[in-house]
Amino acid sequence: MYSDGAVLPPEVRDLVDRDRILGAAHHAADGIADPALLRRRLEAEAVAQGAIFEHGVAAVDLVSNGAGWAVRTVGGADDTLHTDHVVLAGGIWAPTLDRLAGLDLPLFPVSHPYVTPDNLPFLGPHPRDDGLWVAEAIWVTHAGGAARALARAILAEEPAPSELAVDRFDGRAPHELRAAALRLYRDIYANDAAASG
Numbered sequence: 001m002y003s004d005g006a007v008l009p010p011e012v013r014d015l016v017d018r019d020r021i022l023g024a025a026h027h028a029a030d031g032i033a034d035p036a037l038l039r040r041r042l043e044a045e046a047v048a049q050g051a052i053f054e055h056g057v058a059a060v061d062l063v064s065n066g067a068g069w070a071v072r073t074v075g076g077a078d079d080t081l082h083t084d085h086v087v088l089a090g091g092i093w094a095p096t097l098d099r100l101a102g103l104d105l106p107l108f109p110v111s112h113p114y115v116t117p118d119n120l121p122f123l124g125p126h127p128r129d130d131g132l133w134v135a136e137a138i139w140v141t142h143a144g145g146a147a148r149a150l151a152r153a154i155l156a157e158e159p160a161p162s163e164l165a166v167d168r169f170d171g172r173a174p175h176e177l178r179a180a181a182l183r184l185y186r187d188i189y190a191n192d193a194a195a196s197g
Ligand SMILES: Cc1cc2nc3c(=O)[nH]c(=O)nc-3n(C[C@H](O)[C@H](O)[C@H](O)COP(=O)(O)OP(=O)(O)OC[C@H]3O[C@@H](n4cnc5c(N)ncnc54)[C@H](O)[C@@H]3O)c2cc1C
Pocket: 057, 058, 059, 060, 089, 090, 091, 092, 093, 097, 111, 112, 113, 135, 136, 137, 138, 139, 140, 141, 142
């Protein structure tokens, strides 16, 4: 943070009108991610390590088959996929996938996809069913760490963070959860508006 009297580094000195701007923050390592490019790059790296992506395929039903899960799909080569683990990571479609897994989580739609009552993701095992995992209400900024934590939990290397447990709001009144979630969301953007106003 630079304020009156501080020496600005040469790379920003010419950009700052010091008659009008009283302070400035300079993040030398800051950047902008191109989401489409980033996604393609991450997919290519995953494919190189053996992952298979099936685009345009919708999961429409989820049935426990004793040892694992059968996922009924539409639009792919096979109409059913058999797997040991399923991760529910449907973004804005999360509640639709949750219903297939018998979950009704406090996810409240806002301009950005969803906010939860504590503004943290749902990340970890399904509260009742083995082999089912949830990765929802995750912002791009949380994505790398969330994916690593979930992979470690699935591989039984380390439990998923308890602060993000899927059942952490169980037993609390829906209207209270909604009010808490929307209050937090308003506070984030009220601060943004104050900073830019
Ligand atoms: C306007 C806007 C601005 C944002 N700005 C930021 C920002 O500045 N910083 C930030 O960190 N985040 C930002 N976000 C939030 C961020 O984009 C999301 O939180 C993030 O993309 C969620 O990633 P995800 O993988 O959980 O879900 P998504 O990226 O939504 O992916 C979910 C995937 O699941 C698939 N799917 C859904 N249902 C099914 C089904 N039945 N069968 C098969 N596939 C299914 C969908 O096709 C989709 O590909 C912004 C969001 C919006 C809308």
